[in-house]
Amino acid sequence: MSSRYNKEKQMSRVKKIVWQNIFQQLQKHFADFCVKQWWGTSDPFERMVGSVLVQNTTWTNADRALQALVAHDLLSPEKLASQSQETLMAHIRPAGFQIAKSKALLTLASWVVAKRGMAGLQASAEATERLRSELIGLKGIGPETADTILLYTLNRPTIAGDAYTRRLAERLTGKKPSYEQVRRDMMEALPEADDLQSLHGLIIELGKAVCQKRRPQCHTCPLQTQCTYAAQETAIIRPQEKYDLAPGSGRFAPPEHS
Protein backbone atom coordinates (compact mmCIF):
# COMPACT_ATOMS: atom_id res chain seq x y z
CA MET A 1 0.00 0.00 0.00
CA SER A 2 2.65 2.50 1.06
CA SER A 3 5.06 1.44 -1.72
CA ARG A 4 2.27 1.96 -4.28
CA TYR A 5 1.55 5.36 -2.75
CA ASN A 6 5.24 6.27 -2.91
CA LYS A 7 5.47 5.15 -6.54
CA GLU A 8 2.46 7.28 -7.50
CA LYS A 9 3.92 10.26 -5.66
CA GLN A 10 7.21 9.82 -7.45
CA MET A 11 5.46 9.54 -10.84
CA SER A 12 3.54 12.71 -10.16
CA ARG A 13 6.79 14.49 -9.22
CA VAL A 14 8.40 13.33 -12.48
CA LYS A 15 5.41 14.49 -14.55
CA LYS A 16 5.57 17.85 -12.81
CA ILE A 17 9.22 18.31 -13.72
CA VAL A 18 8.60 17.14 -17.30
CA TRP A 19 5.78 19.67 -17.88
CA GLN A 20 7.74 22.47 -16.20
CA ASN A 21 10.67 21.65 -18.45
CA ILE A 22 8.44 21.58 -21.56
CA PHE A 23 7.06 24.98 -20.58
CA GLN A 24 10.54 26.48 -20.20
CA GLN A 25 11.70 25.10 -23.54
CA LEU A 26 8.62 26.33 -25.39
CA GLN A 27 8.97 29.78 -23.82
CA LYS A 28 12.56 29.89 -25.02
CA HIS A 29 11.67 28.65 -28.51
CA PHE A 30 8.73 31.05 -28.97
CA ALA A 31 10.39 33.95 -27.15
CA ASP A 32 8.04 36.56 -28.68
CA PHE A 33 4.85 34.75 -27.67
CA CYS A 34 2.33 36.96 -25.86
CA VAL A 35 -1.12 35.75 -24.77
CA LYS A 36 -2.81 39.11 -25.40
CA GLN A 37 -1.45 39.39 -28.94
CA TRP A 38 -2.24 35.74 -29.59
CA TRP A 39 -5.91 36.30 -28.74
CA GLY A 40 -6.03 39.68 -30.45
CA THR A 41 -8.12 41.01 -27.57
CA SER A 42 -8.00 41.25 -23.80
CA ASP A 43 -11.77 41.76 -23.45
CA PRO A 44 -13.01 38.79 -21.39
CA PHE A 45 -16.48 38.57 -22.94
CA GLU A 46 -15.04 38.76 -26.45
CA ARG A 47 -12.73 35.86 -25.57
CA MET A 48 -15.68 33.96 -24.11
CA VAL A 49 -17.74 34.34 -27.28
CA GLY A 50 -14.65 33.47 -29.36
CA SER A 51 -14.26 30.23 -27.39
CA VAL A 52 -17.69 29.11 -28.58
CA LEU A 53 -17.34 30.37 -32.15
CA VAL A 54 -14.03 28.54 -32.68
CA GLN A 55 -15.56 25.12 -31.98
CA ASN A 56 -15.01 22.86 -35.02
CA THR A 57 -13.59 25.63 -37.19
CA THR A 58 -10.48 27.77 -37.68
CA TRP A 59 -9.79 30.94 -35.74
CA THR A 60 -10.00 32.90 -39.02
CA ASN A 61 -13.65 31.86 -39.47
CA ALA A 62 -14.44 32.39 -35.78
CA ASP A 63 -12.90 35.86 -35.93
CA ARG A 64 -15.02 36.82 -38.94
CA ALA A 65 -18.14 35.94 -36.94
CA LEU A 66 -16.76 37.77 -33.90
CA GLN A 67 -16.13 40.91 -35.97
CA ALA A 68 -19.72 40.76 -37.26
CA LEU A 69 -20.94 40.81 -33.65
CA VAL A 70 -18.58 43.71 -32.88
CA ALA A 71 -19.85 45.62 -35.94
CA HIS A 72 -23.45 45.23 -34.68
CA ASP A 73 -22.43 46.26 -31.15
CA LEU A 74 -23.56 42.94 -29.69
CA LEU A 75 -20.54 42.02 -27.62
CA SER A 76 -22.04 42.45 -24.19
CA PRO A 77 -23.79 39.68 -22.24
CA GLU A 78 -27.04 41.68 -21.92
CA LYS A 79 -27.23 42.62 -25.62
CA LEU A 80 -26.32 39.16 -26.81
CA ALA A 81 -28.80 37.44 -24.47
CA SER A 82 -31.66 39.63 -25.78
CA GLN A 83 -31.14 38.71 -29.47
CA SER A 84 -33.36 36.28 -31.32
CA GLN A 85 -31.70 33.05 -32.40
CA GLU A 86 -32.33 33.97 -36.06
CA THR A 87 -30.50 37.29 -35.72
CA LEU A 88 -27.52 35.61 -34.08
CA MET A 89 -27.43 32.86 -36.68
CA ALA A 90 -27.18 35.43 -39.45
CA HIS A 91 -24.26 37.24 -37.77
CA ILE A 92 -22.21 34.18 -36.86
CA ARG A 93 -22.67 32.30 -40.15
CA PRO A 94 -18.91 32.59 -41.07
CA ALA A 95 -18.06 30.35 -38.10
CA GLY A 96 -20.42 27.57 -39.28
CA PHE A 97 -22.66 25.33 -37.12
CA GLN A 98 -24.74 28.47 -36.57
CA ILE A 99 -27.79 26.68 -35.13
CA ALA A 100 -25.82 24.97 -32.36
CA LYS A 101 -23.49 27.93 -31.77
CA SER A 102 -26.28 30.53 -31.61
CA LYS A 103 -28.09 28.40 -29.00
CA ALA A 104 -24.87 27.98 -27.01
CA LEU A 105 -24.16 31.72 -27.15
CA LEU A 106 -27.67 32.65 -26.00
CA THR A 107 -27.46 30.17 -23.09
CA LEU A 108 -23.95 31.32 -22.16
CA ALA A 109 -24.85 35.03 -22.31
CA SER A 110 -27.92 34.43 -20.09
CA TRP A 111 -25.72 32.51 -17.62
CA VAL A 112 -23.30 35.46 -17.46
CA VAL A 113 -26.19 37.90 -16.89
CA ALA A 114 -27.52 35.65 -14.08
CA LYS A 115 -24.03 35.75 -12.52
CA ARG A 116 -24.13 39.58 -12.46
CA GLY A 117 -22.10 40.02 -15.61
CA MET A 118 -18.41 39.50 -16.30
CA ALA A 119 -17.50 41.72 -13.32
CA GLY A 120 -19.64 39.56 -11.03
CA LEU A 121 -18.05 36.39 -12.38
CA GLN A 122 -14.55 37.76 -12.08
CA ALA A 123 -15.18 38.74 -8.46
CA SER A 124 -16.95 35.48 -7.65
CA ALA A 125 -15.60 33.37 -4.78
CA GLU A 126 -17.15 30.21 -6.23
CA ALA A 127 -14.69 27.35 -6.65
CA THR A 128 -13.28 26.80 -10.13
CA GLU A 129 -14.57 23.20 -10.29
CA ARG A 130 -18.06 24.38 -9.39
CA LEU A 131 -18.08 27.04 -12.14
CA ARG A 132 -16.66 24.43 -14.51
CA SER A 133 -19.53 22.03 -13.71
CA GLU A 134 -22.06 24.81 -14.29
CA LEU A 135 -20.49 25.70 -17.64
CA ILE A 136 -20.35 22.07 -18.78
CA GLY A 137 -24.03 21.82 -17.78
CA LEU A 138 -24.93 24.51 -20.36
CA LYS A 139 -26.00 23.23 -23.77
CA GLY A 140 -23.20 23.50 -26.32
CA ILE A 141 -20.40 23.97 -23.76
CA GLY A 142 -18.10 20.96 -23.40
CA PRO A 143 -15.05 20.55 -21.13
CA GLU A 144 -12.68 22.13 -23.69
CA THR A 145 -14.77 25.28 -24.10
CA ALA A 146 -15.43 25.47 -20.35
CA ASP A 147 -11.70 25.23 -19.53
CA THR A 148 -10.82 27.81 -22.19
CA ILE A 149 -13.43 30.22 -20.81
CA LEU A 150 -12.35 29.75 -17.20
CA LEU A 151 -8.66 30.14 -18.01
CA TYR A 152 -8.71 33.04 -20.46
CA THR A 153 -11.70 35.08 -19.28
CA LEU A 154 -11.81 34.44 -15.53
CA ASN A 155 -8.11 33.78 -14.96
CA ARG A 156 -8.87 30.49 -13.19
CA PRO A 157 -6.10 27.85 -12.97
CA THR A 158 -7.39 25.22 -15.36
CA ILE A 159 -6.40 24.22 -18.89
CA ALA A 160 -7.90 22.36 -21.83
CA GLY A 161 -6.40 18.93 -22.49
CA ASP A 162 -7.32 19.50 -26.13
CA ALA A 163 -6.28 17.63 -29.28
CA TYR A 164 -3.00 19.57 -29.65
CA THR A 165 -2.02 18.82 -26.05
CA ARG A 166 -2.97 15.14 -26.15
CA ARG A 167 -1.11 14.68 -29.44
CA LEU A 168 2.00 16.29 -27.96
CA ALA A 169 1.78 14.24 -24.74
CA GLU A 170 1.27 11.02 -26.70
CA ARG A 171 4.26 11.68 -28.97
CA LEU A 172 6.50 12.66 -26.08
CA THR A 173 5.65 9.70 -23.86
CA GLY A 174 4.42 7.04 -26.29
CA LYS A 175 1.25 6.75 -24.19
CA LYS A 176 -2.21 8.06 -25.04
CA PRO A 177 -3.46 10.26 -22.17
CA SER A 178 -7.10 11.13 -21.52
CA TYR A 179 -8.33 14.73 -21.58
CA GLU A 180 -8.63 14.76 -17.81
CA GLN A 181 -5.27 13.10 -17.17
CA VAL A 182 -3.25 15.53 -19.27
CA ARG A 183 -5.23 18.46 -17.83
CA ARG A 184 -4.45 17.36 -14.25
CA ASP A 185 -0.76 16.79 -15.01
CA MET A 186 -0.36 20.31 -16.44
CA MET A 187 -2.31 21.90 -13.57
CA GLU A 188 -0.14 20.14 -10.99
CA ALA A 189 3.03 21.28 -12.74
CA LEU A 190 1.95 24.91 -13.17
CA PRO A 191 -0.51 26.12 -10.51
CA GLU A 192 -0.70 29.74 -11.75
CA ALA A 193 -3.35 30.71 -14.32
CA ASP A 194 -0.93 33.05 -16.15
CA ASP A 195 1.51 30.18 -16.72
CA LEU A 196 -1.27 27.84 -17.85
CA GLN A 197 -2.48 30.48 -20.33
CA SER A 198 0.98 30.71 -21.84
CA LEU A 199 1.52 26.95 -21.82
CA HIS A 200 -1.74 26.31 -23.66
CA GLY A 201 -1.01 28.96 -26.29
CA LEU A 202 2.56 27.70 -26.75
CA ILE A 203 1.40 24.10 -27.22
CA ILE A 204 -1.03 25.24 -29.92
CA GLU A 205 1.72 27.25 -31.63
CA LEU A 206 4.03 24.21 -31.52
CA GLY A 207 1.23 21.99 -32.86
CA LYS A 208 0.58 24.33 -35.78
CA ALA A 209 4.16 25.14 -36.73
CA VAL A 210 6.19 22.10 -35.65
CA CYS A 211 4.39 19.12 -34.13
CA GLN A 212 1.89 18.94 -36.96
CA LYS A 213 -0.66 16.16 -37.18
CA ARG A 214 0.57 14.50 -40.37
CA ARG A 215 4.20 15.61 -40.74
CA PRO A 216 5.83 16.63 -37.46
CA GLN A 217 8.93 18.73 -38.11
CA CYS A 218 11.04 17.03 -35.43
CA HIS A 219 14.32 18.44 -36.75
CA THR A 220 13.20 21.96 -35.74
CA CYS A 221 11.51 20.98 -32.48
CA PRO A 222 12.88 22.15 -29.13
CA LEU A 223 11.54 18.96 -27.51
CA GLN A 224 13.22 16.53 -29.89
CA THR A 225 15.76 15.12 -27.41
CA GLN A 226 13.06 14.07 -24.97
CA CYS A 227 10.50 12.80 -27.48
CA THR A 228 9.63 9.09 -27.82
CA TYR A 229 8.18 9.58 -31.31
CA ALA A 230 11.34 11.34 -32.56
CA ALA A 231 13.57 8.66 -30.99
CA GLN A 232 11.60 5.90 -32.71
CA GLU A 233 11.70 7.72 -36.05
CA THR A 234 15.48 8.08 -35.77
CA ALA A 235 15.88 4.44 -34.71
CA ILE A 236 14.09 3.10 -37.80
CA ILE A 237 16.43 4.99 -40.15
CA ARG A 238 19.06 2.49 -41.33
CA PRO A 239 22.74 3.64 -40.96
CA GLN A 240 23.24 4.33 -44.70
CA GLU A 241 20.02 6.34 -44.83
CA LYS A 242 21.27 8.54 -42.00
CA TYR A 243 23.95 9.83 -44.36
CA ASP A 244 21.30 10.49 -47.01
CA LEU A 245 19.30 12.96 -44.94
CA ALA A 246 18.95 16.26 -46.74
CA PRO A 247 20.51 18.87 -44.44
CA GLY A 248 17.85 20.85 -42.63
CA SER A 249 14.96 19.24 -44.49
CA GLY A 250 14.33 16.35 -42.12
CA ARG A 251 13.43 14.26 -45.17
CA PHE A 252 15.35 11.63 -47.06
CA ALA A 253 17.30 12.80 -50.06
CA PRO A 254 17.37 10.30 -52.92
CA PRO A 255 20.72 8.44 -53.03
CA GLU A 256 23.02 9.76 -55.74
CA HIS A 257 24.26 7.38 -58.43
CA SER A 258 27.84 7.64 -59.56
Ligand code: SF4
Ligand atom coordinates in the same frame (compact mmCIF):
# COMPACT_ATOMS: atom_id res chain seq x y z
S1 SF4 B 1 10.10 15.94 -31.65
FE1 SF4 B 1 8.60 15.72 -33.31
S2 SF4 B 1 6.94 14.42 -32.54
FE2 SF4 B 1 8.21 15.10 -30.80
S3 SF4 B 1 7.13 16.87 -30.00
FE3 SF4 B 1 8.66 17.62 -31.43
S4 SF4 B 1 7.66 17.73 -33.45
FE4 SF4 B 1 6.36 16.52 -32.08
